[in-house]
Amino acid sequence: MTKVKVGILGATGTVGQRFIELLSKHPQFIIHSVGASSRSAGKKYSEATKWKITGDIPEQVKNMVVKVCKAELFGDCEVIFSGLDSDVAGEIEMEFLKADFVVFSNAKNYRRDPIVPLIVPTVNPAHFNLIPHQRSIHTLQKGFLVTNSNCSTTGLVVALKPLQDAFGPLETIIVQTMQAISGAGYPGVSSLDIFDNVIPFISGEEEKMEYETLKILGDLNSDQTECKLLDSTNISATCNRVPVIDGHTECVSIKFKNQPPPTPQEIINVLDSYVSEAQQIGCHSAPNKCIIIRNDDDRPQPRLDRNNGDGYSVTIGRVRKCNVFDIKFTLLVHNTILGAAGSGILNAEIALAKGVEIQVNGWIRTVRIQKNVSFASINDGSSLKGLQAILSNEDAKKLTTGTCVRLHGVLVDSIGKEQNKELQVNKVEILGECDSTYPLQKKNHSMEFLRETTHLRFKTNIFSAILRVRNSTILGFQEFFQVHTPIITTSDCEGGGEVFKLTTVNSEEFFGKPVYLTVSGQLHAESISSSISRVYSIGPIFRADKSLTSKHLSEFWMLESEISFIDSLKDLNDFIENSIKYVIQFLLNNSYHDLEYFNQFIDDNLLNRLEHTLKIPFITMSYNDAINILSKNSFDISFGSPIQSQHEKFLSTNYCNSPLFIINYPKEIKPFYMRFNDDNKTVACTDLLLPKIGELVGGSLREERYSLLENNILIKGSSLDDYKWYLDLRKYGSFPHGGFGMGIERFLLYITGLDNIKDVIPFPRSTNYCKF
Secondary structure, three states: OOOEEEEEEOOOOHHHHHHHHHHOOOOOEEEEEEEEOOOOOOOEHHHHOOOOOOOOOOHHHHOOEOEEOOHHHHOOOOEEEEOOOHHHHHHHHHHHHHOOOEEEEOOOOOOOOOOOOEOOOOOOHHHHHHHHHHHHHHOOOOOEEEEOOOHHHHHHHHHHHHHHHHHOOEEEEEEEEEEOHHHHOOOOOOHHHHOOOOEOOOOOHHHHHHHHHHHHOOOEOOOOOOEOOOOOOEEEEEEEEOOOOOOEEEEEEEEEOOOOOOOHHHHHHHHHOOOOHHHHOOOOOOOOOOEEEEOOOOOOOHHHHOOHHHHOOEEEEEEEEOOOOOEEEEEEEOOOHHHHHHHHHHHHHHHHHHOOOEEEEEEEEEEEEOOOOEEEEEEOOOOOOOEEEEEOHHHHOOOOOOOEEEEEEEEEEOOOOOOOEEEEEEEEEEEEOOOOOOOOOOOOOOHHHHHHOOOOHHHOHHHHHHHHHHHHHHHHOOOOEEOOOOOEEOOOOOOOOOOOEEOOOOOOOOOOOOEEEOOOOHHHHHHHHOOOOEEEEEEEEEOOOOOOOOOOOOEEEEEEEEEEOOOOHHHHHHHHHHHHHHHHHHHHHHOHHHHHHHHHHOOOOHHHHHHHHHHOOOEEEEHHHHHHHHHHOOOOOOOOOOOOHHHHHHHHHHHOOOOEEEEOOEHHHOOOOEOEOOOOOEEOEEEEEEOOOEEEEEEEEEOOOHHHHHHHHHHOOOOOOOOHHHHHHHHOOOOOEEEEEEEHHHHHHHHHOOOOHHHOOOOOOEOOEOOO
8 A cells, every 4th residue: 555645743842753753664654744943944854853762763754854844845745743832833734724734733722623623533533524614614625634632631531431431421520640741842841840749730731631521522513513512521630740751640530420320340341341433443553452451459550551552552440439429540641642643643544544525626637438437637736647536427427628626535545556546536516617619638739839828728737837846946945035126117227228118008107207117126135135134036027128039038037136245256156056956956855746747758857957956066167268168169259248148058058068157257248236356357247057048147246335336337327316326325334245136937947948938937928929
């Protein structure tokens, strides 16, 4: 059986470590991603974790890179286990739920939510029936959130459930706990507080026990939209912290509503014979016995009994008559296995075994009708492969390629080789029929054809993959402080004059002066970087460039960054190189299936090239050396000439076969804001060229010296009045800084292996071309 990929949130904490220990050897689940705080993110798990569980960190997770707990970074995970602290769990778990993940939580945050099942797996799995209503409230297809109870509550309800079922309502329950220090997390209670001591207070614990017990033992209402608290029972809890590492001991006294009460032997018989649904359906982690009875006068004891049933059994002893109530006994539960991570895992096993019904929304890609059964492929754009659905021939005949549907069914293991899971459909809803003129049928379409049907091309595998990779690219660059620079501007930052002038439909100057669609947000980003030292902007750029090549657009997206307090091109180039390598690795980690698709159908050397890019240092070459190399290779070019696209490709692809920085261009051919070098002939600028692509990045140190900048503005023929605000940045606390701009679409050409820039932007705009 193919294992289910799982992610663990709060993976470096004590509960997270227990999740890792239990899941590392699990036959149904495989750990795919681990998440923790930003302090740990980016480190190997073994470097980020102080391992506190007996034995070594499991090999399969030692070298995993810890991620920030953001839903978009866990896209390949089918199940999420959360060991997060309650201080952060609420917001993060809700983010994952709204992203349609299946989440099993150990935190307290949603235990009181009436539409969130609070489940102890060997007690009340019937509460999984709340999930369809929860999905309808949050408009989910397959995701849901389930919480397990507080560790002390867990042991108590395992003991109470069979007594309630056998002997009727429990009128009054008194429970006193002696709780292990591991329940307080790490570093938990200080040694000076707990050694030679008992602490008769655990914040919030008594209230949790008293509420959660009534919710877990309660029933769902008739339409299964809410859990009703058990209103026939009164419960009082007293909780104490004791110097024991693992294992909560609880002393329980019960008064039954029905009289006469059962005898101690009848109680023992019922507890000893209790079988949970988790056992009946063969869950891997379910113990052979949910409840183990000890007849010794001095049992249970934490050191001797906490690992019974591999930590999933509750051990009960000293069952006897109570002189105040009817019966009393002592129980022991392993607080970090059944009382925490183990409950989450066993809950997930139950959900997997029971086949909780899900809803899947999407569009039909293909339908195959066979003799006895039919298959349909449905995709909502969130992944490359989509989902195979098994349905009746009657339902299949209603579907055509492009139809929008909602399918209700159960995920089951697939016997086919192309997918791990498939949907056994119980019900089909057609949300939108597809006309017979639909142009995207099951065949290969040319890129030229798809450019003419831009509004529909996102439904194809290649263009949905482009959008996902584009999204991951943007996410990968978000290590800066993001700002938003204006789209409407009064300046031509690059000095090329290729701007779109903006007027009203009556050709009026709305702003009282000429304004343009921006060609760069750099100058505005510099203004912000004068107070926030590292910023970036990703936004649309507009250039009235009439070039008709496969590398030019009139509207495209640019990443522009400004970094304060750098004063050498080497620092800037290192920053650019590290940023690009970081994002490539991010894409390989988070969008591998899409990149694999491009490698198979677009460029069979793509993955090798990306891996090679990560391993090699980028080459640096001066402009002067580049001109000499080009001249020696039969190019008609001399010092002072611009390096054009054919030169860029020769240098990066043929001569170096490597990403290549060209630095220190003549000042005459570069914009006014670039810093003069000491030779007074060149400026401290850099262009990054990539094989097959040509120029990807242009950057420079910015001229921070007032008089030199002022003079260069005049030399370039610009007005000092227009740039007074920009000069002010040098007047009021000038600072060394640099920055760069990178075309997102050109980067995507390198990442996907595609040749035409019009294919990596959703709606391309170029000279004489502005459809849709």
